[in-house]
Amino acid sequence: MNKLPGAVLLMSLAALYNCGSSDDRVDIRGVGGEAGGGQGATSGGDAPVGAAGESAGASAAGSQSGETSAGAPNVTAGGAAGEGGTPSLAGASGAGEGGEPAVLPNGAIVAEPYLCETTGPFAHVQFDEYFYLDDFDDASIDLPGLTSSTEAFSSSVGAALIDSVDCDDGVLDGKCTGCDSLFATTGSLELTFDAEVLGGLPTHVGMVWTDGAYDATVTFTGYDASDAVVYSETAQGIGDSSNYGETAEDRFFGIVSSGGVKRVTISNPGGGIEIDHLQYGR
Template identity: 30%
Template sequence: MHPYALRLLSSLLCGLPLLLAPAPASALLFGPTPYLDATDSPFFGLGLALEDFENGLLDVAAVSVNGGVVLPPAPLTDSVDPAGFSFYSNEFHTLVFTFSGPLPTRAGIVWTDVGFLDGETETATAMGDVIFEAFDENGVSLGQIGPVLLGDGTALAAPAEDRFFGVLHPGGISRIEIGMPDSGDFEVDHLQFGVPVPEPGTATLVVAGIAALGWRRRAA
């Protein structure tokens, strides 16, 4: 079986958390799930473009963002990579990553940390609600994850709190958004996206995954 099919099947059988809110039948949302390195992505090994910001830039082809800046290694920089870089919201409550050219059919990002909530100036709560949303080729929402409470109560780098959010949609993904309604002081890392090469059996597996998602919604 193609690795793409194996990876998706493994995610479904292991009970990878999926969005329970309404979404198009062909879309699957993933997360939030623990993420320590690239192998923790449900899309690992599928020919992804991975932006880890380790050159100090967001310069992967065919993607742009509405705001934010890259943070260099520092005690308060929470990167997936040891002593690495991250992407900081810099007072933006929502980071919007927009894709151009051939649209990806799977995309994801890792939330890594939060410091101050709105109105805080001295002591950081370092916990807050996170929302992830993805949009199809026409800009129509594919569904939303959250708000979900994330954070460990400290703004210091701590990879145990890192969480992956992602989406699979065969029709194409025009953008993904990750944000915190109550904070513009959060970080993300490991932006990833790609277009799979369809092989026999993959489409059948995706349909099975969609059916499983529908069952979970009914059960909920």
């Protein structure tokens, strides 16, 4: 395989779907290529959406609800429709009929249970220009067009406190020994994307909240090229009472915006925050 600095260039979607890589993953999907067998039914409006289907091994009971800052209906992660009949996104993290790529509508994905990118909300999306995923297992931020408000990693605090996505070690077993995640003591992180470097702002941005305060309230906000808020969602009651690497609490937060996403922030009050599997594509 060809190497990029700190990242492995994967030339096939199948390579992206292999869990357990210790490097950052880069997937360039050709125009007209199909994405791994999942067909997504889109929702009818620009509302927060919960990707249908649980991540492998995750309990639907553990999924949380998102509440928009503008008071839009809650939408429960896992595919249930929100109050008022707001449609949810169907099929984003599960295989559908016909082998066609999933098409996600503009909106936010809030607190979706997540164990691996192969079952995540972006798993079956076709990205015609670029797609990058950083698992932070090399304890560096080295993907193109990406700037982070912190470059601290959980491994610097201690191996026992690392909360990483479950599948990064190649085994779904409720832990990821020897993995890593991005960490901030302030309880807040900001990730910024460079349109010039990337050739255009990402239309899909997501990350996995892996740890923070117990019973945390997590807020995820995306901004467009003019720094106007695209979506801002809050999920309550996330996080267990342990800081020692458990993965059942891991939740995906994402934004889909056809106009492009310049930056995103994620925060929880009352302590530090860890994220993993930052992913962005166009």
